[in-house]
Amino acid sequence: MAESQSQSQNKHGKLYVVGIGPGSVEYLTIHARDVIQNSDYVIGNGTYLDQIESLLNGQEIIRSSMGKEVDRASRAVELAQSSVVSMVSGGDANIYGMAGLVLEVAENAKQDVEVEIVPGVTAITASASILGSPIVNDFAVISLSDLLTPWDMIEKRLDSAASTDFVISLYNPKSRKRNSNFARAIEIIKQYRDGSVPVGLVKNALRDEKQDYIVTTLDNVLDYEDWVDMRTTVLVGNSESRIWSQSGSDRIITPRGYHRKYEY
C-alpha cells in the first residue's frame, strides 16, 4: 500500500538520503520514519537496514556492503528517476554520511533527480548525551581514518584543534591497517591539554543493550586502547571540562561559561 500511494504522488521519483540516527528506531526523527515507510525502495548496508527492520514492510530492499558506497549511490540515483527511494545513512546523512557521495554521483550522472537530505541524530550528540554535557561549547570533529584524507592533514587538524581548546570528537579511531592512529592522536592532544582533562569513549550509543561507555582522562585513556575499536566515538573535553560523579556513575560536564556571569 505504501508503494502504490507514494508512486501515484511522485511520478518522477525522488531520492531521500535519510539519516537514521545512532541505532534504535526511537531515535529516528518522525520525518525519517515516515519517509522510509513510504518509499518504494530502501537501500543501505546490512547494519543500517537491520537497525530499521521494524520499518521495512513491503518496500523493495537493496542490501549493499561497506566499500560499495559508489555503486550504491549510482543505483539509488538511477532508481529515483521513476521511484521513491530511501538511501539510509547511519547517524546524520551529512556527517561522514552518504549525502555527499549521492550528490556527487547525481551531479556526474547529469540526471535531473530530485534529492532531499533528511538529517538525523549524529553519533557525536548521541554519545555526548550518554556522557552528560561534554560538548556544550565550541568543538571540532576529526576522523582518524586516512583512507580518504591524508594522515599528514589529520595530524595538522588535531594539532590546531587541540592548541585552541576546542572540545574534540574523534571518529574512526582505529582501523585494521593503522592501529596506532588513536595513540598518536592522544599524544598530539596531550601536548596542549592537561592530563586530567576528561575523555569519554562510547560504543554503540543508544543501541539498546549493546551500548557501552567509559569516562576517563587524557592521562589514562590509553589504558583502554584495546577497548577502542573502529566504531567507538571519542570525546575529549576542553581545559574547563570536569568529571561529575553522581551515584556511582561518572559524567563529563563542559561549562558553557555561565559561571563567569551568574552565581548558582
Next chain:
Amino acid sequence: MAESQSQSQNKHGKLYVVGIGPGSVEYLTIHARDVIQNSDYVIGNGTYLDQIESLLNGQEIIRSSMGKEVDRASRAVELAQSSVVSMVSGGDANIYGMAGLVLEVAENAKQDVEVEIVPGVTAITASASILGSPIVNDFAVISLSDLLTPWDMIEKRLDSAASTDFVISLYNPKSRKRNSNFARAIEIIKQYRDGSVPVGLVKNALRDEKQDYIVTTLDNVLDYEDWVDMRTTVLVGNSESRIWSQSGSDRIITPRGYHRKYEY
C-alpha cells in the same frame, strides 16, 4: 492522564533535557516526542514551547525567557525531585543547549536527581541538509557570541580552524552589541581560503515556511551581511567544496574524498 501515569511509574521523579530539533515537530525524534508527551512538567522558553505546541496536552507548562537560563535549570532540578520534567532545548540538548547548565545546577544543588539527556537534530545538520552536503568531512563549530567566551579566544579558534581546512560552522553570527563579529570572522577565514569557497547561510532551517537560505562564496558573502541575524547558521566549505547548480537552485557539495579512490 499523562501525569498520573508517569507519576506512578516514577516516584522519585526524573529530569529529561530534550533536544527538540530545528523546528517542526516532525524533526523531533520519536523518543523526544514520547518523553515530552509523558511528562508532568514541560519547561522552556516561549519560542521552543511554541514549536512543540501540538505535543502539549495536559502537562504543566512553565514558560521562561532568554537570559533566565539559570533560574529555569534550578526550577527544573527542584521539580524533578518528585515529578517527571522535560526541559526543552532547541536543536540538540548538548550543542549550545541546556544539558550543560542543567548538569552544573544539579551538581551544585547536590540533589540526587536522575537526569537523561535526549539528543536531537542540531541546527548544523538541519542547515547542512538544506544546503546539500557541505559537512561530510572534518568540521569545526564556533559560536561568535562573546557573551560567555572571550572574543580573543574566538578569533584564535577561527584562525586555527581556517588554517587547517576544516569545514566551519558559525553559530550566533550577530549580536545586538557586537555587529561586526561576522565580518571579522569572514576576514580571518579569507586569510587562508580562496574567495571562491562556497558559503551557505540558513535561517529557520526546517521550520516550515519560515525557512530561507542563501548559497554564496567567501568573496560575496558580506553582500548579505544585513540578511544575517543572530539565529542564522553559517556554513563555510573547505578548499575542495563546490557549488552544484541543479534546476535553478544551488547546493554545496564537499567531497568526502572518494574521487581520489574511485571513478564515477
